[in-house]
Amino acid sequence: MNLAEQPGQSPILNAQKLVELAPQTRPTLVCLSHLRWGFVFQRPQHVMSRLAQNYDVIFFEEPVVSAGESPWLETSTPAAGIQVAVPHVPEGLDHEAVVSAQRALLDQLLAGREQGDLLLWYFTPMSLAFTDHLDAQVTIYDCMDELSAFMGAPAQLIDMERLLMGRADVVFTGGVSLWEVKQRQHGNAYPVPSSVDIAHFAVAREDVSEPADQASIARPRLGFFGVIDERFDIDLIDQVAQQRADWQIVLVGPVVKIDPQTLPRRPNIHYLGAKQYAELPAYLSGWDVALMPFALNASTRFISPTKTPEYLAGGCPVVSTPIHDVISGYGESGAVFIADTAEAFIDAIERALPLKGTDEFVQRADAAIAGMSWDNTCRFMKEQIECLR
Incomplete structure (x- = not known):
């Protein structure tokens, strides 16, 4: 007896059940990072590896200058659910050209994949320059450090962070002291100190x-x-x-x-x-x-x-x-x-x-360290995101 022949089954209910059983398209989470995936295994890798259980993560790194006449994108899959994308740009491009190249490469990457809701996760406000056109379901700013105080920080970083604060739906900070500052700049900020495995x-x-x-x-x-x-x-x-x-x-x-x-x-x-x-x-x-x-x-x-x-x-x-x-x-x-x-x-x-x-x-x-774990930390972050979707 096939499904349609089973007695007492409504065709409408059957259709609803099939929809419920159909695999749902996972949200795409684009993580904009100033730290490279293969550098030091720290907060970005711990968090993204765990969020990849529920989201398709694109870890979009800062560009590197390489030989060639046209920008191109290097991709790899270092972990399940994680796609690392590294923009390569030709030598000699000015700032605006580099920004345009990153925008085009990211747009091409997103256009070439099936995706559900789009989530944007910023580790650096500087990435807003080539992502401000994207319509994200949720925008997250994970403020690990006060990057403007670091050696070699771009002069425009403070202004870019102010813009990102205005767009972000939720802000996480890498510690309590940083939260004490950022919570005065955003009404939905949480201290989320880095944890431990x-x-x-x-x-x-x-x-x-x-x-x-x-x-x-x-x-x-x-x-x-x-x-x-x-x-x-x-x-x-x-x-x-x-x-x-x-x-x-x-x-x-x-x-x-x-x-x-x-x-x-x-x-x-x-x-x-x-x-x-x-x-x-x-x-x-x-x-x-x-x-x-x-x-x-x-x-x-x-x-x-x-x-x-x-x-x-x-x-x-x-x-x-x-x-x-x-x-x-x-x-x-x-x-x-x-x-x-x-x-x-x-x-x-x-x-x-x-x-x-x-x-x-x-x-x-x-x-x-009782009760500390990256699993608990990421569970809290995910709960905040899902409340906003």
């Missing part, structure tokens, strides 16, 4: 094989992973290394926007370069204390470092300079030490060194 970093609490480039480094080891740029306090690291030559300082991460020649060079400072996200727990496992030696300047005024909960999930005591969101979020945890001078930093490290692996410290670290 606890299971990923908890591997560092186990007996992990030492990475080859760290295995020969003596103990005790003080470690840092992350981008080494204008936010990194070079002088502080130099003073600590000079005053405590018996301590080994391990720095894992790419050097960007600053001259590598300005970095301190001492026998007990070890630059291991950029590593993959999957490799970080193995390095963290071999440290006795984790460092957050951020300079206190305009670029760090509103940061909320992702590495704080990552270090704690890995079971490592943390010593940080007095970053506002670190103090407010972890200052009373007993697992994170705050120090504002080189002498205080050294004293804090001395107090932190005996703690790793002790029951008391493990309990403090776990309490500090």
